[in-house]
Amino acid sequence: MSRPPGNTRLKAARLAAGYNSQQALADAITETAPKLGIRGLAVGVRQIRRWESATPPWPQPDVHRVLTHLLGQSMEDLGFTPPWASPRPQPGTPVDNTPRTPLYGTRLATVPAQSAAATQPPSVGRDFAAVTRSHRHLYWSVAPAVLHPAVLEHARLGCTLLPETGSPARQTLAGALAESYLLAGRIEFFDLRQPDQASETLLRALQAAGEADDPLLGAAALAHMAFIPGWANDRETAVERMLAARTYARRERASAEFWAWLDAVEAECETRCGDPHAALRLIHRAEDTLAVGAEHATPEWLDWFSLVRLAAFKGNTQLKASHLPQARQTLHEVLDGLPPESNKQRTVVLGDLAAVEAADGRPKEACRYAIQALDQLAITWYATGMDRVREVRRTLAPWQNEQCVRNLDDRLYDWGTTVSALQR
Structure with missing residues (x-):
């Protein structure tokens, strides 16, 4: 049996450009x-060999940029086919127009490149972005299990429209697509506690940000990807991803709020990896950054961070550092300062306050805050908030025969809470 010919288009372009070997x-x-402002990128012969195979994988955005710069052709002209795009039909082959839903567990889907003909109107980018913006607003009130499928379906629509859209609408559409994937990844990680799925979705957000040439969206995707190893106690990977996020942010005019958020993300990772003192230094730097300010505007999609949310990070870190009086004061100030729509964050803060009281040997106060968190979770589910309550219950083991702890158990393991938690 003869072998497939491989990606002859890339090989031909390589030879035509004067690169006689892989x-x-x-x-x-x-x-x-580095000449294109991309640091830390290294490619070996093995990767070139994969690209010249019969089934070449789609390169990452930075590689995509360098490859097209060197060879002077689009990715499709170089023989690459985005996994979500249908392969180019052979002559005489019927075209299958059946929509395909991307499935997790299969080959990672990527963002399609532009086709030769743009068939969508110039307004398509704005129209798609309007729905993305609505989803972003709905996140704060709609149940995550309800919103998540709608966001993913919207992203799927964006991937269908992207090859049919010409510039400049294509850049607008790609940016909104990156936002949609970013929102979906946030829901998967923070609300549904699905880190593996979130990792794939956030990578798609990074790919779409590359198509939009939006470094800040790329930095946001990378910083969110740092949460995943950070929460798994893999400090090395988390720090590496944060380094990448900061590199992307330097390519654009990032606001003070954006830089402070990056510090807060890294602080969260340091706390999770057992170094709350390093985390406090990062949080203090973020506070200084916000105090000084910057002339650049914050992107409207960065709606999950503010001074009060930085204080919530700080309160949790003070707790982990055993600075209990400071943590108690900080977290009470956060509760007073949270806007009404921040019910998800409220459950986390209540859980942290319960943990402060438990660590201070005050089980009654700990149970009171934990039950308040459960009351809020019954209205607005948030897996991160439930994790906080469960952590508190484990620390209350020395008082498990106390009536207050039994009351908490009755509330934690009532029919509705138990079934809801197991379903999710």
């Missing part, structure tokens, strides 16, 4: 990346 192209990509 090693020569790999070296050129590595050397050219």
Whole structure:
């Protein structure tokens, strides 16, 4: 049986550009990346060999940029087919127009490239972005299990429209698509506690940000991806992703709020990895950054961070550092300062206050705050908030025969809470 011919388009383009070996192209990509403002990118012969195979994987945005710069052709002209895009039909082959829903557990889907003909009107980017903006607002009040499928279906629509959309609407559409995937990834990680699924979705957000050439959206996707190893106690990977996020942010005019949020994310990772003192230093730097301010505007999609939410990060870190009086004061100030729509964050703060009281040997007060958190979770589900309550219950083991703890157990394991938690 003869072998498939491989990606002859890329090989032909490589030879035409004067790179007579795969090693020569790999070296050129590595050397050219810094000249385009891309740091830390290195490509080896093995990767070139995969690209010249019969089923070449779609390169990441930075590699995409360097490769098209060196060879002077689009990715599709170089023989790459986005996994969500239908392969180019062979002559005489019927075209299957059946919509395909991307499934998790299969090959990672990517954002499609632009086709030769743009068939969508110039308004398509604005129209798609309007729905994305509505989903972002609905996140604060709609149940995550209800909103999540709608956001993913909207993203699927965006991937269908992207190859049919010409510039400048294409850039608007790609940016909104990145926002949709970012929102879906946030729901998966924070609300539904599905880190593996969130990792794939956030990678798609990064791919879409690359298509939009939006470094801040890319930085946001990378910083969210840092949460995943950070919460798994993999500090090395979390720090590496935060380094990438900061590199992307430097390519754009990031606001003071954006830089402070990056510090807060890294602080959360440091806290989770057992170094709350390093985390407090990062939080203090974020406070200084916000106090000084910056001339650049914060993107409207960065609606999950503010001074009061930075204080919530700080209160949790003070708790982990065993600075209990300071944590108690900080968290009470956060409760007073949270806006009415921040019910998800409220459950986390109540859980942290319960943990402060438990650590201070005050089980009655701990149970009171934990029950308040459960009352809020019954209205607005948030997996991160439920995790906080469960952590508190574990620390209350020395008082498990106390009536207040039994009352908490009755509330924690009532029919509705138990079934709801297991369903999610």
